[in-house]
Amino acid sequence: MVKKSIPIVDFLQNTKGSILILTHENPDGDSLGSGIALYKFLKKKGKEVYIGSKDGVPHFLDFLPGAEEVIKPGNKFYDIGIVVDASGFYRVGTEVKVGKKIRIDHHIGGDFYGIYDYIDPTAPATAVLIYEIIKAWDETAIDKEIATCIYTGLATDTGFFRYSNTDERTFELAKELVYYGADPYYVYTMFSERESINKMKLIAKVLDTLQLHENGIVAGITIFKRFLEETGTTYEDTEGLVNYPRSIEGVRVAYAITEKPEEGIWKVSLRAKGNVNVGKIAERLGGGGHKYASGAKIKANSYEEAMNKLLSAIREELKTQKVYT
Ligand SMILES: [Mn+2]
CATH class of the missing domain: 3.90.1640.10 (inorganic pyrophosphatase (n-terminal core))
Known part of the structure; x- marks a missing residue:
């Protein structure tokens, strides 16, 4: 070589x-x-x-x-x-x-x-x-x-x-x-394979927030700050949880939205399955990343406002990428 x-x-x-x-x-x-x-x-x-x-x-x-x-x-x-x-x-x-x-x-x-x-x-x-x-x-x-x-x-x-x-x-x-x-x-x-029991308890709480949108093309989870307090976990333990919604049949875009009040933001992780570019969704939210994995920080005064911003960015980008056809 x-x-x-x-x-x-x-x-x-x-x-x-x-x-x-x-x-x-x-x-x-x-x-x-x-x-x-x-x-x-x-x-x-x-x-x-x-x-x-x-x-x-x-x-x-x-x-x-x-x-x-x-x-x-x-x-x-x-x-x-x-x-x-x-x-x-x-x-x-x-x-x-x-x-x-x-x-x-x-x-x-x-x-x-x-x-x-x-x-x-x-x-x-x-x-x-x-x-x-x-x-x-x-x-x-x-x-x-x-x-x-x-x-x-x-x-x-x-x-x-x-x-x-x-x-x-x-x-x-x-x-x-x-x-x-x-x-x-x-x-x-x-x-x-070195997870803590506390992390397992966190996963249980987080999975309970699972939501589907856009006829099951989009799925996501929410990680509220109180979940970390209730289970004795930290933000570090939220790494990779976005793969749970991603694993659902028919899902093309998965998100995990994490409440970060100390930074005044909601942190979003996005993952794609199949031919969707989630980097472009993150860009719409002022973030960035790859085609298949990306992230952004959303400034919002409430969970509802953050979710609205996230879901409209996803919707707009799915239209642009013609995922609905
Ligand atoms: Mn890398």
Whole structure:
């Protein structure tokens, strides 16, 4: 295989500056897996590098080798900031002091910082781009730990190889990562099968809010703040619940709407099944994301107002995309 020429590789090879890698807020497996993999690799290459996450490491990702080295970004200045798996530094969720900004990502659109950005919206996960960067530089540095982090990003962003972004290339990459030491059973059980009883109680409450709209094409759940208080859970435990309405037969668009009074907003997660682009629905609400997974924040004074805004955005976009025909 011919080695790809990637500008960010040259740049990082030649820099002596301090580097802060950043995940997006409420980091998922791809953001943290990608960030930690790059962090570990750059450290091996003798760079002064740090990995930061505003919200730390959630329980379901604390198995990632290197999770304990993740810091909360503070007031310190770093020469270079690299945001991974996010459409811009605004997604870090907190102010950071960095000189040069760089973005490594697979989201469509977003902010651009210059020629060292490495963005490919066709990649199933940002972890794939990290893998390409490492391979273009020195693939002998890939060890079991780095492979596990990259594999976690790839596996979680493809729903463990079930979503529509799963193709031949995804399995080829997974195969290489397993060769380098990633253990699919370990990653799956650590990520998916360490739930708390409290979370199960939260799921019961949330499923009780299930609603169908538009003759069953749209389904969604509501996560009220009081559910978290009543079950002793946190926002972290709401991750992935949107997959329940998505799993209903006939549903093409699924949503989860979460009450966040401390931010004065309702957070919406959207998932598509089949040929609907939910990224466009999120855009109508001022958010963004991918064709099959996206999100937005809705400002509203009541639940009814938030739902009206959400459902009209969905309706308008389903009309535009001719889903009703
Ligand atoms: Mn991702």
